[in-house]
Amino acid sequence: MGTVTAICISxxxxxxxxxxxxxxxxxDYGIQGDAHAGNWHRQVSLLQQEKIDAFRERGVAVAAGxxxxxxxxxxxxxxxxxxxxQL
Structure with missing residues (x-):
C-alpha cells in the first residue's frame, strides 16, 4: 500500500x-479545481516521492508539484x- 506525501493542483x-x-x-474527471482535469486519458498525474527525494539529494531545491x-x-x-x- 502506498502513502500520499503531497497533493498538488494548478x-x-x-x-x-x-x-x-x-x-x-x-x-472520470480528476481533481476538482485542477487545470488538467477533464474527460481524457491522464486525469491525475502520479510521481514517486523517491524521485523527488533523489533530486533533493543532488542539491536541487524542488518543491511538491x-x-x-x-x-x-x-x-x-x-x-x-x-x-x-487504476488506483
Whole structure:
C-alpha cells in the first residue's frame, strides 16, 4: 500500500502546481479545481516521492508539484504496474 506525501493542483495549464491540504477526486474527471482535469486519458498525474527525494539529494531545491504531479506517493513501484492500472 502506498502513502500520499503531497497533493498538488494548478488553476491554469502551464503554471506550476501548488500543494493543497486536501482535494476532491471526481470519477472520470480528476481533481476538482485542477487545470488538467477533464474527460481524457491522464486525469491525475502520479510521481514517486523517491524521485523527488533523489533530486533533493543532488542539491536541487524542488518543491511538491515542481514536476507537474498531482500526487507524490511512497511505497508504489509505478514501473511494475501494467498500463491501464487504476488506483
Amino acid at each position: 488553476k491554469q495549464r502551464g503554471t506550476p502546481k501548488q500543494p493543497v491540504f486536501s482535494a476532491q477526486f471526481v470519477p 515542481a514536476f507537474g504531479e498531482n500526487l507524490a506517493v511512497t511505497g508504489i513501484d509505478f514501473r511494475a504496474l501494467p498500463v491501464g492500472t
